[in-house]
Amino acid sequence: MNKINPSRTDAWKKLKEHYAFMKNRHMKDMFRDDPDRFSEFSLSFEDILIDYSKNIMNKETMRFLLELADESKVGDAIEKMFSGDKINETEDRAVLHVALRSRCQDTPVYTEHRNIMPDVINVLQKMEAFSARIISGDWKGYSGKPITDIVNIGIGGSDLGPVMVTEALKPYRKPHINTHFVSNIDGTHIAGTLKRLSPETTLFMIASKTFTTQETMTNAHTARKWFLEKAEDEAHIKNHFVAISTNSDEVKKFGIDPE
Incomplete structure (x- = not known):
């Protein structure tokens, strides 16, 4: 798996500069200036609510963070994990907790070219x-x-x-x-x-x-x-x-x- 040091990316430099601009902002002012802040900075899935609106951040913060993830190839790493690639380099093995948490037998998870989901479900x-x-x-x-x-x-x-x-x-x-x-x-x-x-x-x-x-x-x-x-x-x-x-x-x- 490609090893990219996040601190050496362009997005990291942008975030450092952005931090200097944001560090003295007050939460009450951010909610006052944007009454829809909660809707903008929260996610929900079934019974789970993820509320990150109460962090010192704005839309630009999110843009830089997403750029950082993109430059660091986080998406590729996630794909490799779900595909059963051996991303645990220390033990030379796949990281399969995603298979254990899945309840969908129709979505295969492969390791060593074998779909392990039937075994997991069993x-x-x-x-x-x-x-x-x-x-x-x-x-x-x-x-x-x-x-x-x-x-x-x-x-x-x-x-x-x-x-x-x-x-x-x-x-x-x-x-x-x-x-x-x-x-x-x-x-x-x-x-x-x-x-x-x-x-x-x-x-x-x-x-x-x-x-x-x-x-x-x-x-x-x-x-x-x-x-x-x-x-x-x-x-x-x-x-x-x-x-x-x-x-x-x-x-x-x-x-x-x-x-």
Whole structure:
């Protein structure tokens, strides 16, 4: 992918000069001079509103910013991302979160000359079906009781991502299911969490792409030992542990059903 330093473009120079002109402007004056400012500097899509009218900017600012994007080839980079090109140069791989967020199977996303959307849709449908079983109580623990507590074990993005989503969607949470997050390798973190839970009604989600992350697997094995002290049968692990991982061999060794 072409590497262009934005600060070396003509548009950047224009923006620097423009900043000197704009920096002392006051927001109240900008709204007074342009009563339609909100309409000019806002966008909406379904239930989402993006309001950037309360920034020190005007139509000329937007023009220079668009010129900067054009000179920096942002459009080409976006096209490459949606086309499945390997724009992640560090790992030499495609950046496919756009495929995970798509719900349109008719719009293909290619990587390695293969449309991955059918696989993405299939996994998302499995996730939805799994979630529905937990919420409805159809998924039972080893004693026949429904799940009441879910513990996510992970670090970094495998912790922060789920925490952020859970916080953002808190108004929609199901009151009969509690969520917990364990990320610290310090044993007091998981010990304090387990103290409040019952093995019969707890589901652990082990989030590790490789299933070898030291901090995550240390906590996972602590949870496994705690669970088996009560359940006493490794066959019950499949009812109380699930994995978010690409390493199916290690997942099986742990006792989790890869399906």
